[in-house]
Amino acid sequence: MADGAIDPQDLGERLVGAGADEVERAAEAALRPKKLDDFVGQRVVRDQLSLVLQASIGRDTAPDHVLLSGPPGLGKTTLAMIIAAELGTSLRVTSGPAIQHAGDLAAVLSSLEEGEVLFIDEIHRLARPAEELLYVAMEDFRVDVVVGKGAGASAIPLTLPPFTVVGATTRSGLLPAPLRDRFGFTGHLDFYEADELERVILRSAGLLGVDIRHEAAHEIAGRSRGTPRIANRLLRRVRDWAQVRGDGVLDLRAARAALEVYEVDPIGLDRLDRAVLTALCRRFGGGPVGLTTLAMTVGEESDTVETVAEPYLVREGLVARTPRGRVATAAAWEHLGIEPPAGTWAAPAPTTGGGTGATSRTLFDEA
Numbered sequence: 001m002a003d004g005a006i007d008p009q010d011l012g013e014r015l016v017g018a019g020a021d022e023v024e025r026a027a028e029a030a031l032r033p034k035k036l037d038d039f040v041g042q043r044v045v046r047d048q049l050s051l052v053l054q055a056s057i058g059r060d061t062a063p064d065h066v067l068l069s070g071p072p073g074l075g076k077t078t079l080a081m082i083i084a085a086e087l088g089t090s091l092r093v094t095s096g097p098a099i100q101h102a103g104d105l106a107a108v109l110s111s112l113e114e115g116e117v118l119f120i121d122e123i124h125r126l127a128r129p130a131e132e133l134l135y136v137a138m139e140d141f142r143v144d145v146v147v148g149k150g151a152g153a154s155a156i157p158l159t160l161p162p163f164t165v166v167g168a169t170t171r172s173g174l175l176p177a178p179l180r181d182r183f184g185f186t187g188h189l190d191f192y193e194a195d196e197l198e199r200v201i202l203r204s205a206g207l208l209g210v211d212i213r214h215e216a217a218h219e220i221a222g223r224s225r226g227t228p229r230i231a232n233r234l235l236r237r238v239r240d241w242a243q244v245r246g247d248g249v250l251d252l253r254a255a256r257a258a259l260e261v262y263e264v265d266p267i268g269l270d271r272l273d274r275a276v277l278t279a280l281c282r283r284f285g286g287g288p289v290g291l292t293t294l295a296m297t298v299g300e301e302s303d304t305v306e307t308v309a310e311p312y313l314v315r316e317g318l319v320a321r322t323p324r325g326r327v328a329t330a331a332a333w334e335h336l337g338i339e340p341p342a343g344t345w346a347a348p349a350p351t352t353g354g355g356t357g358a359t360s361r362t363l364f365d366e367a
């Protein structure tokens, strides 16, 4: 990514989206922790994984297959790379959508060398035949290679050297049980606490060689939706601002001003989130209103509203999903600074700031 001026192209549709495009992946590569000790937060997963890896190193065998699950941008790919690095082996990377046919997977598997780590991103999107081939490979270290065609075709079993599959998924619920069972260790990544994100930001700032104040890191962390990827992205935008309009130092003023330019509000909502929330409150008196109607009002596809804006609004306890439609909670009215009209349905605000409000969580789980 080019240093310097705030490039409107760079604004992207979603500064606070958790996904990453090609350009961003390059920027991210420089910031990825390379060792487990440098991986911030996720203490439980880190501890467990550290044991798995150390034990396997001690026994001089490939560790059990590892499944990493959790929302985008929380560090699954980073952990996969760390696993290979800690084992002192190489990482082979593929993904569910990249494997069209079982044959593609057979080719990858049969080229693996002893002890290598095979990273399968978005593993829940593997096609069924490939999935079945993977069961056998993971359990018996064997792959059946089909030779010949039609009636004369036969399967020759090929023994594979020991290797480790690291699977990543944003939708562990979609993973068929037999596949899930073949992972000896599953790590669930959860959203980061603000102080952890602050550490991610300070670390990244160090790597980028920028001068940042603690208050600025704190401010950016609070707007990063619990997600390191977003934290790093906002950091880069604040750096741009400080360079072009400030004195190069990332202080609180720079952080606030930059995030205002990019329309990321104090709790990390962007324009689309606020448009949805405002429509829900102002146009529909807080709901309930159907998703399609709501999406039409803000001029977006239902799909976009449902997958992009809604999850965070629900997680933060601003919006609740009910069988009759979407409703604004008391916290939503409060956030927009409007008085709810009398008689509106207003759910209680979340108990803590962390978005684990009982109301939203329960409704979310039922959905």
Ligand SMILES: Nc1ncnc2c1ncn2[C@@H]1O[C@H](COP(=O)(O)OP(=O)(O)O)[C@@H](O)[C@H]1O
Residues within 6 Å of the ligand: 027, 028, 029, 031, 032, 033, 038, 039, 040, 041, 042, 071, 072, 073, 074, 075, 076, 077, 078, 079, 200, 228, 229, 232
């Ligand atoms: N625990 C962490 N500590 C420091 N940086 C992290 C951490 N988790 C993620 N990151 C950073 O966030 C970005 C996205 O992480 P990534 O592993 O690609 O997420 P995922 O694969 O889960 O979508 C990377 O640039 C990475 O450096």
Ligand SMILES: [Mg+2]
Residues within 6 Å of the ligand: 076, 077, 078, 121, 168
């Ligand atoms: Mg990833």
